[in-house]
Amino acid sequence: MSATRAVIDLDLPGARISRHLYGHFAEHLGRCIYGGFWVGEDSPIPNIRGIRTDVVEALRALQIPNLRWPGGCFADEYHWRDGVGPREERPTMVNTHWGNVVEDNSFGTHEFLDLCELLGADPYISANVGSGSVREMREWVDYLTGVGASPMTNLRRANGREEPWKVPFWGVGNESWGCGGNMRAEAYADLARQYATYCRDHGDNKLYRIAAGANSDDYSWTETLMRTIGGCGKGPLQGISLHYYTIAGDWDDKGHATDFSLDEYYATLAKANKIDELLRRHSTVMDMFDPCGKVGLVLDEWGTWWNVADGTNPGFLYQQNTIRDALVASLHFDTFHRHAKRLTMANIAQTVNVLQAMILTDPDTNALVRTPTYHVFEMNTAHHDADSLAVHLLDAPTRDDISMVSASASTKDGTALISLSNLDAEESRPIVLDLRGREVSGHTARILSAKTPQAHNTPANPDAVAPQAFEGVTAHPAGLQLELPPHSYVTVSVTLS
Incomplete structure (x- = not known):
């Protein structure tokens, strides 16, 4: 893929x-x-x-x-x-x-x-x-x-x-x-x-x-x-x-x-x-x-x-x-x-x-x-109150004319936040973040996901769906790369030099 x-x-x-x-x-x-x-x-x-x-x-x-x-x-x-x-x-x-x-x-x-x-x-x-x-x-x-x-x-x-x-x-x-x-x-x-x-x-x-x-x-x-x-x-x-x-x-x-x-x-x-x-x-x-x-x-x-x-x-x-x-x-x-x-x-x-x-x-x-x-x-x-950054998605899969990857980004105070969603309910999706114009000196990431799209929180299980640290972001010649699990939401915070 x-x-x-x-x-x-x-x-x-x-x-x-x-x-x-x-x-x-x-x-x-x-x-x-x-x-x-x-x-x-x-x-x-x-x-x-x-x-x-x-x-x-x-x-x-x-x-x-x-x-x-x-x-x-x-x-x-x-x-x-x-x-x-x-x-x-x-x-x-x-x-x-x-x-x-x-x-x-x-x-x-x-x-x-x-x-x-x-x-x-x-x-x-x-x-x-x-x-x-x-x-x-x-x-x-x-x-x-x-x-x-x-x-x-x-x-x-x-x-x-x-x-x-x-x-x-x-x-x-x-x-x-x-x-x-x-x-x-x-x-x-x-x-x-x-x-x-x-x-x-x-x-x-x-x-x-x-x-x-x-x-x-x-x-x-x-x-x-x-x-x-x-x-x-x-x-x-x-x-x-x-x-x-x-x-x-x-x-x-x-x-x-x-x-x-x-x-x-x-x-x-x-x-x-x-x-x-x-x-x-x-x-x-x-x-x-x-x-x-x-x-x-x-x-x-x-x-x-x-x-x-x-x-x-x-x-x-x-x-x-x-x-x-x-x-x-x-x-x-x-x-x-x-x-x-x-x-x-x-x-x-x-x-x-x-x-x-x-x-x-x-x-x-x-x-x-x-x-x-x-x-x-x-x-x-x-x-x-951050400044928006345009995100150009290339080779994103579609279903019924809808991109199965959604993304946006912004920059403020020497950092950038990149938000990524895999809308596909069944398939994971590899992503390359092609970061241009400024040097990236560090990054952290978090993920919100669960076994099924129907997962939800209750008084008996209040953290069934809760953010976790995401260690799946690694270096790539163009910037960073990761794999988005099915029906997941990930934010990547990068430090800019």
């Missing part, structure tokens, strides 16, 4: 890979907030002001750059004033989107900002456009970031917070083409301009206002939005969003999270691979109206979506997470790095206990489980 050659010019850095491409998403959905992040101050589970200590510690290792909240579809039914002030006085509501459970608003604005400070993450707040008002969003911005004496800053101080928070990222609604109002693109685009106009910068807090963008391949939505909001820094919005989920089947039967065939495995990778086309074509539309590149593309919902786990509330979207999910993540990140010039942020759905989660918490034992996807995020932290 001839080796796949990955040609990398180490001295030709490209676009900066924003750390915000590794963002996260936490919605009031299932056990993401309650039982995931929030257990309350009286819980026997160790916590910091009601926030689970072990969850914070695990997520800090990922260097989470930003966290999106409170939704999702929940955002356009959420009224922020219900979640501030003494908890015992906060009104309750029914979460009609996700399971018809009672939302008691015990986790609200102050609790979320406390969580972000514990994580070291920038807050990304999705405001209510669907059932809210311009005034409601403006007052939320004023409450959080306002300075001086005003009705909202005085209310913030009365609720225990003297100094304003830094809250840079604001979503102007969510999925306004669907659960956020079932709007036409033209109607929403005008609303987005109006809402964004009344959300002001206060002090040194500069807002990055994100319009609710397209679903998957709805390029006409992006075109209408860009034509209306304008580009080159002349409009009131700094970004537009995009949502895309990976499934093996269709929306009525998305597939099983752990019990899947090889055909379903490859179908999943084919769906995940479509993200490259989506980013390329939406970027092309944006280029027409924003040739200066001032408006960022924000993929603020992405990830796998399977049928819910047996015996769980169908509205809670709880699913397991396997090697297959990890490879979907690695494939996405390689694509993100190639599109780093236009793509400014991405948020996986979701952080805890929902969809393609980083962490699963067991309601019976309170155990915390790091998923295979968690480990891909952790193995990629050196890509944060």
